[in-house]
Every structure is written in structure tokens, then in C-alpha cells.
Amino acid sequence: MSDIVKKVIEGKKRDCARLITIVENEINGYEKYLKEIYKYTGRAYIVGITGPPGAGKSTMTDKLVKHIRSKGNKVGIIAIDPTSPFTKGAILGDRVRMNDLSLDKGVFIRSMGTRGSLGGLSNATQSAVKILDAYGCDFIFIETVGVGQSEIDIVKNSDTTLMIMVPGLGDDIQAIKAGVMEIGDVFVINKADKDGAKKTALEIEMMLDFKKDWKFRPPVNLCVAETGEGIDTTFKNIIKHKNYLESSGELTKKRFERNKLEVKELVQRKISKLVKELEYTNEVNELLDKTITKEIDIYSLSDILVEKIIND
């Protein structure tokens, strides 16, 4: 086993950070480390945190993590950094908010980009989850920007997805109704110190009523992340979902599906790389010349190249 992998498994924080960087930058040999890490994964419980911008995702993560830490568990946090310059300020703010957490030896915080090659959570994020798992985290939080694709991706990559809502979404709830139902395993109405929190909770309950055949009906609770009120209930609800997944066998199914998707992405990535490499060979350029002179058609050329990729 490589020295760095050994140190990560022993729980060395600096090596954990170093390995994530190696994987993020795809430094030579990174896949060998991931292969070695793999059998030490599967113990951590992965929680995705999502919700509209400004709903209090960072504040909630901070408080949940502190709650978990009071029980002595080790926690990893991956904050997904939106690549858009638009939200940069908010992310800097998040870092400041979680500053005191980063001083805690039992907490590992990392922010990562959204640049997934296939539009999903980047491979680096999925790999970082595995590294943190092998490092010994009991819980790993993935906090995302609550927009579009990243919300869907977080569901695929988490065991439990916590959907944060805030009072006064009103019509927005109607608009996102269908999508939201699929996304949240646990709902929390944050900023319950503001007017209308109970009404929002009721609206979500009504929305959940539309579906009759829940195997696990998502619990809904009120919370004031800023003061910590309701954090214990939110955590209990996450654990309720965890217990359900574990006792029903759904957790294994979920992880099977996740691996299936990840393997597919890895294969696609590897093939795309081979296709890209082909573009630069003289041999291909010569064959392309022949498509112009009609000595060969482009379809036969594609067959030749596929054969070449398979056989080389």
C-alpha cells in the first residue's frame, strides 16, 4: 500500500488533504491511490444539503456538524463551489462562517469546483467523498448550490438529501413541487423565526400528500439554524431516514445504483480521452484525407477507429 494511502487510513489530516489535491488535479498515479482506498470505503454516511440560494445551507451544515461533533463523531464537509463568479462572495462568506469548525480536529472541510466533465458532480468530488470515508469520517456532508443540475447530482451521490426551504416561497413551491418531491428525503423549514414558517411547512406536507405510496414519507420540521433551535430534530430526522434505508435494504440498492452510474461515467471518461488522443495522430489525418477524396467513407472510418481503440 502507498505511504499516503496508509496515512489517510490512519487518520492523518494533512495527508488526507494532500491526497484530495492529487486526485483533484489528476496528478500522475492518482487512480492507483483511489484503487487502494476503495476497500476502506463504505462506512461513512453521506448527507447532501440543498435548497435555494440564501436558505441557510452553510449555517445549517455548521450547526448540524457541531451537533454531531458533540457526540464525538468525525465529520467531513465538501462545499461545492459554484464556478460562476456571481456567487463567489457567498462562498467566501461560507468559509468565514465555518472558520471555527476548521479548527476542530474532528472536522475536515474542503470546497471543490463544479466542473464535472459530464455535467455532473465532478469526479473529484466523488473521489474526495471516498477519501474522507477511508480517512474515518462517520458523516460526510456535501453542500451544494441549490440550482439545476447540482441538486439532482447531490441526490445521486448522497444517502440522505436534506432539502432546506424558507418561509414565504409561496408560488415558488408550486413551481418546483414536482422536482422537490423527488429530491428531499428530509425537509426542513429554516428561518422559522420569520413569519409564515408554519404555513410553508403545511404547504410542503400538502405537497407530500399528493403521493400516497411513500415507502418513507419525508419528515418536515421547523428550524432556526442561526440559533440552533430545531437542529436536534433535523438531525433525528436524518437518522430516521438512515435507519429506514439500512433496515429495508434500500441503502445497499442505492449504493449499487450509485456505483453503476459512477462506473459508467468512468468508462465514458476513459473512452473520451482515447477518442481525443486519436485526433492528433498522423494516421487518422491521412485517413481523413481519404474521406475527402472518397477513397473511404466516414462511417467505415469510424468503424476502423473504434476497432483501433478496442485493440490498442
Ligand SMILES: Nc1nc2c(ncn2[C@@H]2O[C@H](COP(=O)(O)OP(=O)(O)OP(=O)(O)O)[C@@H](O)[C@H]2O)c(=O)[nH]1
Ligand atoms: N433569520 C434567520 N436568518 C438566518 C437563519 N439561518 C441563516 N440565516 C441567514 O441567512 C443568510 C444566508 O445563510 P447561508 O447559511 O449563507 O445560506 P446559504 O444557503 O448557504 O447561502 P448560499 O451559499 O448563498 O446559497 C445569512 O445571512 C444567515 O445569517 C435563521 O434561522 N434565521
